[in-house]
Amino acid sequence: MTPFTYAHAGVTPDGPITQWQGWQSLLDHCLQAWPATAGDLGLLYVTEPLAGDLEDILARLKERTGIADWTGAVAPAICATGAEYFDTPAMAMMALEVPSGNYHLVPPINSTEGADDALRASADWRATHDPRFAIVHADPRGAGVMSLVPDLAETTEAYLVGGLTSAASNESQIAGATTGGGVSGVMFGETVPVATGLTQGCSPIGPLRTITAMEEDIITELDGRRALDVFKEDIGDLLARDLQRVAGYIHAAVPVVGSDTGDYMVRNLMGVDPHQGWLAIGDALNVGDRVMFVRRDAASAVEDMGRMLDSLKARAGGGIRGGVYHSCVARGPNQFGPGSQELSMISEALGDVPIIGFFGNGEISNGRLYTYTGVLSLFLEDE
Structure with missing residues (x-):
């Protein structure tokens, strides 16, 4: 087995x-x-201080590595095996050494029409290689971008992973060029073996609730009761007495329909009206939808990280060539503590596996x- 070639560097006190x-x-x-030959496809992540230099960095990378096809992004923070780079200039790169022809770059898609054009352009390749997995990077500033991700997943039938890129740069992505x-x-062809896992950073604190009344985007009733009364019941008396304390700590979660693992998508609690008893949640919801409340919890985040890593290790069977990790900017040192603890957990579980990735303001899975x-x-490793 040949591990993927990778490298990373940043300005840090430890050198x-x-x-x-x-x-x-x-x-x-x-x-x-870096070896003279390292495949045809590269992945590059840089932090925001390098955003203005991205075009020059990419040109130099192509020249010195001989790798013509690159994808990647600018992100608030990046990571690599055993290392996390926050608030500093840093870069991480990896040669995704898959067989030639078993990948296809996805150009920037900004609209449904653009998605149709991209799919037509890749139709012959998809018909031949039947993609089952893709890494995507999404600009959080684009109107309707978030609807493009599930549409792309449905149309290609590929398992999409990735994250939201930096919003601080007009050119925050790489798709062949900046x-x-x-x-x-x-996208990767079906012969490229991949295993993926997702770990939550929040834990449920109450049962699933049903939205029974709304005023526009505001939840007014849960389970036929005033929404705020149900919320206070679930978060407990201590927090209910001082709702100022729930900010950044308590969130809402929307269960994934059809999931047999209890999967859920965390959404920010946007506002509470103590007089009307209403709640505002950062998602497009409707009467009849189900929600629950969750708590940001470092202990449960560590526990669930361990669960994910154990599962992936068992599925991988020891033959791991490399990995890509997309995490939340609220994780890393903000949840696991200093010293690159989150990435260290990956190394402790999987060994010295080549890993690069980034911390963004949203993660994409399936x-x-x-x-x-x-x-x-x-x-x-190929079987």
Whole structure:
């Protein structure tokens, strides 16, 4: 088994680069041991301080590695095996060394019409390679972008993973060249073996509730009762006495219809009206939909991370060539503590496996948008 070639570098107090000397020094550090031949497809993630240099970085990468096809993104923070880079210039890159022809770059898709054009352009390749997996990057600023992700998943029948890119740059994505807006990425043919897992960062604190009345986007009743009364019952008396304390701690969650694992998508609690007894949740919901309330909990996040890693390790059977990890910017040091604890858990469970990824403001798994989660995708040894 040949592990994927990868490298990463950032300006950190622990080195090896302790002071900012330009993006060239980071790239030179990454490429000092890069082999002469490392496949046809590359993945690159950089942090926001390097956004303005992305085009130059990509051009230099193509020149020095010989890899022509790249996908990737600018993100608030990035990660690699055993390392997390927050609030600092950093880059991570990986050669996704799959057989030639077994991947297809997805150009930026900004509309339904654009999706149709992209699908027509890839029709022959999809008919031959029957893609089952794709890594996608979505610009959170684009109107309707979030509806494009599930549409793309449904049309291609591929399992989409990825995340929301930085909103601080007009060109925050790579799809062959630097680009911005919409959804872009890469599809893989069915002969590329992959295993994926999702871990939650919040734990349920009450039962599933049914929305029984709404005023426009505001929930007024749950289970036939005033929504706020049900909310207070679920969060407990201590928090109910001071609703200011729930901000950033208590969230809503929407169960995934048809899931046999109790999967759910966390959504922010946007507002509480203590006088009317109403709740506002950051999702498009309707009467009859079900919701529950969840708590951001470091202990349960660690426990669920362990569950995901145990499951992936068993499914991988030890033959892991490399992985891509898309996590939430609210995780990492903000939930697991300092010292790259979240990425260290992956290394402790799977060994010194090549990993790169990023921390964003939303994660994509199975074509759905999640928050406060981690999505790990492992490329496996060919059987």
